[in-house]
Each structure stands twice: as structure tokens, then as C-alpha cells.
Amino acid sequence: MSRKPVPAQSGERSRVELLFDKPQALSRLFGQYDQNLVALENRLGVYITARGNKIGLEGTAEQVAMARDVLHDLYARIQRGEDVDTGLVDASIAMAAEPTLTGIIRADAGGGGAPPIMIRTRKKTIVPRTPAQAHYMRELVNNDIIFALGPAGTGKTYIAVAQAVQQLITGSIQRLILSRPAVEAGEKLGFLPGDMKEKVDPYLRPLYDALNDCLPAEQVERRIASGEIEIAPIAFMRGRTLADAFIILDEAQNTTP
Numbered sequence: 001m002s003r004k005p006v007p008a009q010s011g012e013r014s015r016v017e018l019l020f021d022k023p024q025a026l027s028r029l030f031g032q033y034d035q036n037l038v039a040l041e042n043r044l045g046v047y048i049t050a051r052g053n054k055i056g057l058e059g060t061a062e063q064v065a066m067a068r069d070v071l072h073d074l075y076a077r078i079q080r081g082e083d084v085d086t087g088l089v090d091a092s093i094a095m096a097a098e099p100t101l102t103g104i105i106r107a108d109a110g111g112g113g114a115p116p117i118m119i120r121t122r123k124k125t126i127v128p129r130t131p132a133q134a135h136y137m138r139e140l141v142n143n144d145i146i147f148a149l150g151p152a153g154t155g156k157t158y159i160a161v162a163q164a165v166q167q168l169i170t171g172s173i174q175r176l177i178l179s180r181p182a183v184e185a186g187e188k189l190g191f192l193p194g195d196m197k198e199k200v201d202p203y204l205r206p207l208y209d210a211l212n213d214c215l216p217a218e219q220v221e222r223r224i225a226s227g228e229i230e231i232a233p234i235a236f237m238r239g240r241t242l243a244d245a246f247i248i249l250d251e252a253q254n255t256t257p
Helices: 023-030 032-044 061-079 086-096 131-142 156-170 196-214 217-226
Strands: 013-019 047-051 054-060 175-180 229-233 245-249
Touching (some): 156 175, 156 196
Parallel strands (some): 175 229
Antiparallel strands (some): 047 054
């Protein structure tokens, strides 16, 4: 790399050298044409040099500390098999700017770069990609009622289902109830054949997708059959007794007062 130093902001200058034990992974860390390092320099105002398995950071003490944390986070993600791109670099920078999280599971001291907050299920470990998701995951633990608002695809339902599955596995809840209004997405489906379950299943498909991503299929079927997991439209929830249950109401904006 031969880039001009990025002028550091006011403050005491600091220089740190990082040593990585797997040089072959650094090409993925740097990105094509060092695009990830360039993004770090532009966002944080640090100057980065690389030689062999060593990376040098120069800037103010705060800038260098943040860049070091981001590089360690990205390196740990690569070791876990994740792909690193500029979008993930931006997300990691935003996470590094957050205060220490008192989240669902804290990383142990010297935990090999594990993220500070995560949800573990039978099939995978879910970590936040943005500060908003980290805040959401923390609030799911600290509060009994959560209202999650945001655009489609930001993880509102998926993270809630993952947290519910994690609590079901550990035994802190006895039942998981997933519900949503049976409302078409702008297209009338008409009368559907079959029994009640077959009629409403197309409307509840997003909940099944999230559930199957967190639990093996045979466990999903077994827990649904035993009543531990229940998926039903909101129309059938009136008058229910819901003790020791984790309840998720998806697409609540489509309900009526």
C-alpha cells in the first residue's frame, strides 16, 4: 500500500502495530485494492500501513483505538467464515462507536474477538450488524413489551424469533406464540382450500421462515405438534391465557383497534 497519510484530528498522536497470526486471511481483510482499509482511513481519519502480517495505525489515541477494535472485529468475522465488504466495515465502525453493551451473552475475557452481544440458537449464532439491532437485542432481554418499528428487511421479526427460540431452548419460557394479521400484500387471494391451518399458512409464511432458520426442521415440527410453538392469525388470539409465553405479533400495523 502506498497512500498518503490522512491528517489526524486535534489530540495527542498515537501509533500502534497489530500482529495477525494468519497472514493468508489479510487479503480478505484488506479487500480488493485495499478498499476496506481505505474506507477505514476515510471514516476514522487514521493512517494505515501494512507489511507482512503487521498493520500499523497512526492517528489520535481515540481514532487508533477505534480502528484497532474494528480491525480485530473484522478479522474475527473472517475466521468465522463471514465475507467482509465495505458495508460490513461501516457496520463494524458504527458498532465500535457504541458504548459497551450489556447484552444477551457477554463475550468472555479473551474470547477470541467474539462480538459483545449475540443470540445462540440450535442452528446458528446471530450477531447484530448495526447499532440499532444491538439496541433491539438488548431491549428484548431488559423489557417485557417491545415495539419495533422500521423498514422491511431490518431484522425486526427475525431477531425477535431468534431470541424467543433461545429462551425456549433454555427453558425460561414454556411456549412460543407467533401471530400476525391474515392480510394480503395488495393482491386478493380469494378463498383458499383446506382446513383452517392450510388456509392461514400462506399469510404466516414469514414466521415459519424465521423459525426454520433458528431450529432444525424436525424440532420445529415436534414443538408445533406438542404445542410449545404455536403459529396463528391474530383473529384467534382473543380471550387466550398466555402465561409463561413469548409472544410475537408481526405486522401489527395491519391490526384494527
